[in-house]
Structures are given as structure tokens and as C-alpha cells.
Amino acid sequence: MPAPGAGGNNRNVTARPSLPQSLLHDLRAVVGDQHVLDDPGLTASYETDWTRRFHGVASAVLRPGSTEQVAAVLRSCYEAGIAVVPQGGNTGLVGGSVPRGGEVVLSLARLDTLEAVDPVSAQVTAGAGVSITTVQDAASAAGLQYPVDLASRDTATVGGTIATNAGGMRVLRYGPTRQRVVGVEAVLADGSVISRMAGLAKDNSGYELSQLFAGSEGTLAVVTRARLQLAPATPARATALLGVASVEAALSLLQHIRHQLRDMDAVEAFFHEGVELVCRHTGGSPPFDTPPGCYLLVECAGTEDPSEQLATALESCPGVGDSAFAVDRAQQQALWRYREAHTEAINAEGIPHKLDVTLPLAALPEFEAVVRDRVAEAAPGARPILFGHLGDGNLHVNILGPEADDDRATDVVLRLVASLGGSISAEHGIGRAKAPWLHLTRSPADIAAMRAIKDALDPSGILNPGVIFGLPGDHAAGNG
Ligand code: 2HG
Ligand code: ZN
Secondary structure (H helix, E strand, O other), X not given: OOOOOOOOOOOOOOXXXXXXXXXXXXXXXHHOXXXXXXXXXXXXXXXXXXXXXXXXXXXXXXXXXXXXXXXXXXXXXXXXXXXXXXXXXXXOOOOOOOOOOOOEEEEOOOOOOEOOOEOOOOEEEEEOOOEHHHHHHHHHHOOEEOOOOOOOOOOOEHHHHHHOOOOOOOHHHHOOHHHHEEEEEEEOOOOOEEEOOOOOOOOOOOOOHHHHHOOOOOOOOEEEEEEEEOEEOOXXXXXXXXXXXXXXXXXXXXXXXXHHOOOEEEEEEEOHHHHHHHHHHHOOOOOOOOOOOEEEEEEEEEOOOOHHHHHHHXXXXXXOOOEEEEOXXXXXXXXXXXXXXXXXXXXXXXOOEEEEEEOOHHHHHHHHHHHHHHHHHHOOOOEEEEEEEHHHOEEEEEEEOOOOOOOHHHHHHHHHHHHOOOEOOOOOOOOOOOHHHHXXXXXXXXXXXXXXXXXXXXXXXXXXXXXXXXXXXXXXXXXX
């Protein structure tokens, strides 16, 4: 029998809960009738997450068009005690952007104004609903780059990636989203607005709230605009896909190239289990005739062609088996496709449990060596697929097979991560998927401090209830 857990546990709400008439009237007056959605045909895409594992019926979906409207909506919901789930592109993978049942979904999609890039500060101001691709394109047009880069770039938004402190492929060099955020405009639970949009490089005037909101998963405030720091452009790229015998060999290679590659941008890893799935999904063929123990995708980027730099570093590297070097953009994209198509290929097979974890680099080989067996023992028939950002110690353990509310495999993986000194969330957040396991890698004192912040900023708990901390009644397998 499946162990009880946080999994897909919605509150069994299937009919649309109604909002008090007077509140509905106020909300309609604020955002306009056409932006208050309650027709199931229109609300469905806001009520189910990207994986299809998490879903719930909203009391309404609101689409405000300005910060003032967001503030007015929150003021009304705060007074009426109605819970609100802020939502960006809804590409989150931990159930943090969809309702459990009965909340108002606050879509920030219409806050899609992107101002002109300021070339002097190399900064840009973007509305929460602007997509990452749009920011990247504007940055390149100005001779700069926005280095937060993830496979969901076309749909993921500025607001959503700040809320989750999204990482992606280039964290190794540029850090996660938080490192790009120089200021935000955000609305607190009671409707008050905080604006720190001057883009000051130095500003030690009290607590750094913009950074606090980055990664707070919509539980402390609703980000409506952000001031983002861009980086110098690195238009020349060199990409190689390598086969190595094991994760241990991959780490030796990382150690070797770290010192040699000035322009190292990404070091990604995946395994044959994922390549088979990707090829089935894309109709392509595996890159090498003999599957290696571990595939490594290494990319350098600079102002001058880094191909030679990469080739020289890899030539002197012990343990490289088969390799493929991309010589142009199309070949680079073809190599990246093996890595980036993992998520969609897995989704095409079923509804996965997604465990985004980080390990200390030294513990990665042990984790990878035992995790599949641990999953097999805990949940026979479950199918783990591993891939991720090796350079950051970040693996995405995707598990196909278990029902949405069967958390046996999740439990065993997250406990293994904790026992090896890792974190149960690297870059996707805790959401509601992992809330029951937060205690594995955060101490009681730590959780109490985070709760105190939550209670101070959102005293009646209307912002994304259950996300990060869980709700009474949520409990993890073997822990409840
Ligand atoms: C990636 O690295 C994303 O491609 C998604 O973080 C990971 O699908 C996943 O588990
Ligand atoms: Zn990732």
C-alpha cells in the first residue's frame, strides 16, 4: 500500500469553492471582469502544475495588470482571510504554484513590461510576467547577457524564477537567480508595497528584503517587478559531450578542467537510462556506440572562440572515453538536446516524482552508486532517472512508476541525501512536494527562525499556505 505523504494530496476539492459575494465584487472591480476566471476551460492550465502531479481547484484565477491591482487584490483577500497562490509561468516542479483547493490563483502573467536595458549599469527592469527568453533576447540586443538559463526559458518568468531562486545550466559560473537580483518591487500579504528598484550596487540600509524574497516561493510577498543585473556577453561557445567511466571519473575530470578552463560555463551530467528515453522521445540516436558509465557535457563561453582552450584541456585529461565536439551552433544545440530533453522525455513516459537534490561533490559518487538500489528496495518497480548539474553537485532524481501519493521512493532518496550531508532542494524549492522532509536538512532552530519571518510578514498565513512548511496533516512516509 502506498505510504501516506505529501505527494499529490489535494484536499479532494473537485467543485469550485465560491468566494464571498462582496469579495468577488471587489476583485472584479479591481482587475476587470474579463480577468477574473472561473470557467473550468479557462482555469485548468492554472490549476495543474507542469508535471500534472499537483492540482487543485481555485476559487478563482485573477490576472491583475499592475502592481497597484496586485496590492488591491491582496488587501481584499487579506481582509477576507482568503488564501492566495501567486503564479508565474507555472513551470515549477514542486507543487508550489498551483492551489490545493479553494485558494485564489494570482497570475502575474500580465505584468509583462520590459523596460529598456540600461547600458551603463548593465541592468534591466522587468515585470514579473516577462519570460526569461525575453530578458535574454533584450540583453543580447544590448551586447550583454542574462545568464540565468533553463530549459523552460520560454515559459518561466522573472517573478517565478525569483520566487524559486531558479538555478539552471550556468550556476557554476554565474550563480542562481538571486545573484542577478539587485532589487524588487513586491506586495506584502496586507497589500503594502515595497519598492527597491534603484539598482544601487551598494545599499546597506537595513535588511536586504529583495534577497529574502528570492527563494521564498511566494510565501512572504508577491514580486511584481525586478531590477536585474546583466553580465558581459560571451557569444563564442565551445561544447563537448564526453563519455567517462563513472561519476568519480567525472569529478576527476572536473577537478582537472576547473584549473585549465578560464571560460567554463557548464558541466552537466546524465546517464544512459536518460539517453535511451530522450532518444525514444526525440527519435534520435545515442551519441556513442557504447554507453559510458556517465555522460558529461562541458561548455565554455567567452568573447573569443574557446574551442582550442576546451580541446587542449580535455586532451590532457585522464579517463575521457568517447567524445563529440560541436563546431557550430546547430551541433551545440544537438548535444544540449540530449541533456535538455530529459524533462520532457520523462514527462512523456508518465507523471514523475521529482527530487532535485544537492550533494557535497565528494559524496556524489556514493550517492549515485547506491540510490537506484535504495529506490528499488523501497518501491519495487519504480524507475529512477538521474541527470543534472554535476558542477554544482546538483542531481535531478526523477522517479517514474509510483502513484502520485506514494512517497516511499521519495522518502528513501531524501533520507539518503540528508545522511550524506546534502540538501533536499538544490534549485526547485520545497513547494508542497518536499515540505514534510524539510526537517531532514533544516534544524528545529532554523525552521523556527524561518517560521518567525513568515509569521511576521504574513500573520494570517494567506500567502501560498502549505508551501515550505506544510500544513497540519501533511506527513512524510515513515515519519507520520
Ligand atoms: C533541468 O535541469 C531542470 O533541466 C528540470 O531543473 C529538472 O526535470 C527535472 O527534474
Ligand atoms: Zn536543473
